[in-house]
Amino acid sequence: MIIQLQQGIPAKLLEDILQEVKGIGFKASEVKTQEAHYIVGIGKKDFDIRTLGQLPGVADIHRVSDEYKLISRKWRVNPTLIDLGDGVVIGEGNFSIMAGPCSIESERQIELVVEHLKANNVKIMRGGVFKPRSSPYAFRGMGLEGLRMFSQLCSENGIKIITEVMQVSQIEDMVDFVDVFQVGARNSQNFNLLDSLGEAQKPVLLKRGISGTIEELLQAAEYIFSNGNEKIMLCERGIRSYENSYRNVLDLNAVPVLKAKTHLPVIVDPSHGIGLRDHVEPMSLAAVMAGADGVIYETHQKPEEAFSDGQQTVNFQESECLIKRMRQAYKLRESF
Numbered sequence: 001m002i003i004q005l006q007q008g009i010p011a012k013l014l015e016d017i018l019q020e021v022k023g024i025g026f027k028a029s030e031v032k033t034q035e036a037h038y039i040v041g042i043g044k045k046d047f048d049i050r051t052l053g054q055l056p057g058v059a060d061i062h063r064v065s066d067e068y069k070l071i072s073r074k075w076r077v078n079p080t081l082i083d084l085g086d087g088v089v090i091g092e093g094n095f096s097i098m099a100g101p102c103s104i105e106s107e108r109q110i111e112l113v114v115e116h117l118k119a120n121n122v123k124i125m126r127g128g129v130f131k132p133r134s135s136p137y138a139f140r141g142m143g144l145e146g147l148r149m150f151s152q153l154c155s156e157n158g159i160k161i162i163t164e165v166m167q168v169s170q171i172e173d174m175v176d177f178v179d180v181f182q183v184g185a186r187n188s189q190n191f192n193l194l195d196s197l198g199e200a201q202k203p204v205l206l207k208r209g210i211s212g213t214i215e216e217l218l219q220a221a222e223y224i225f226s227n228g229n230e231k232i233m234l235c236e237r238g239i240r241s242y243e244n245s246y247r248n249v250l251d252l253n254a255v256p257v258l259k260a261k262t263h264l265p266v267i268v269d270p271s272h273g274i275g276l277r278d279h280v281e282p283m284s285l286a287a288v289m290a291g292a293d294g295v296i297y298e299t300h301q302k303p304e305e306a307f308s309d310g311q312q313t314v315n316f317q318e319s320e321c322l323i324k325r326m327r328q329a330y331k332l333r334e335s336f
């Protein structure tokens with residue numbers, strides 16, 4: 001059950017409600033987010049919702065049978081919209097394009113990508129400065145110095161940035177320079193990181209684990225929400241299977257399924273999903289038609305020279321064509 005409390009509820013009323021919830025045999029957890037104040041009740045017993053609903057201080061009450069609660073669409077029917085400022089809003093009713101290199105490599109590279117994005121009216125640039133790499137000898141990112149440069153060049157040009165945070169200790173150093181924190185597939189169930197991002201004052205894009213189920217992704221998002229941050233988007237980026245003709249299996253089934261289960265925006269990453277540059281476009285278009293609220297993909301001025309993931313990175317010409325076609329596809333979807 002979820003009880004939304006009235007703003008600024010007096011401590012005495014809160015205590016009375018908590019006692020009532022416990023009284024019907026439910027475990028009660030208080031959740032205070034940047035937007036609102038809730039009690040999440042966990043229990044199986046049947047009860048008359050009106051008994052609790054009429055208590056002073058209760059703004060709203062819902063039964064939610066899912067294991068995850070606050071991110072469930074059973075409770076909040078209206079989709080979550082994430083406002084990054086300057087008219088950049090992510091969520092249903094908008095189609096968000098986030099593009100950029102796998103890794104931030106140099107000032108010149110950022111300038112070229114920014115120019116490409118501006119020419120195509122793309123408002124969000126991706127790029128990793130802390131890179132999770134399978135090999136410890138591979139390029140692991142430019143770190144904070146790269147982030148500062150990335151942030152400055154983008155903010156000067158009205159572009160928002162999304163970049164991966166790998167551990168709790170980085171959040172504080174990064175928070176002023178990012179618009180969206182990305183949690184990578186390898187950290188999808190790093191619960192300490194999720195808890196801490198719940199306390200951060202910036203939106204989070206949470207990727208699905210390499211072999212993570214949809215339920216696990218939703219529960220991971222619940223960690224962030226229940227620690228205070230409601231600005232979460234989910235990202236399907238492909239899951240591992242026995243198939244080795246491509247990097248991962250981009251699970252587009254996840255898009256309508258997630259959209260039905262949660263009010264959070266759903267973003268698709270076709271670059272990591274298929275891992276093959278030539279096939280990023282059809283999978284991006286398929287993601288649009290599947291109902292995604294946005295696509296995040298990798299682009300670079302010279303993909304063959306990229307420090308990481310060049311094999312799945314499209315060049316600017318391909319990127320331009322992709323952007324146009326995704327927008328056309330989105331229009332078509334909206335006309336249905």
Ligand code: PEP
Pocket residue numbers: 102128132183184185186207237272
């Ligand atoms: C990335 O976005 O560059 C990345 C490392 O993604 P993932 O965590 O999905 O592998």
Ligand code: MN
Pocket residue numbers: 102103272298308309
């Ligand atoms: Mn990458």
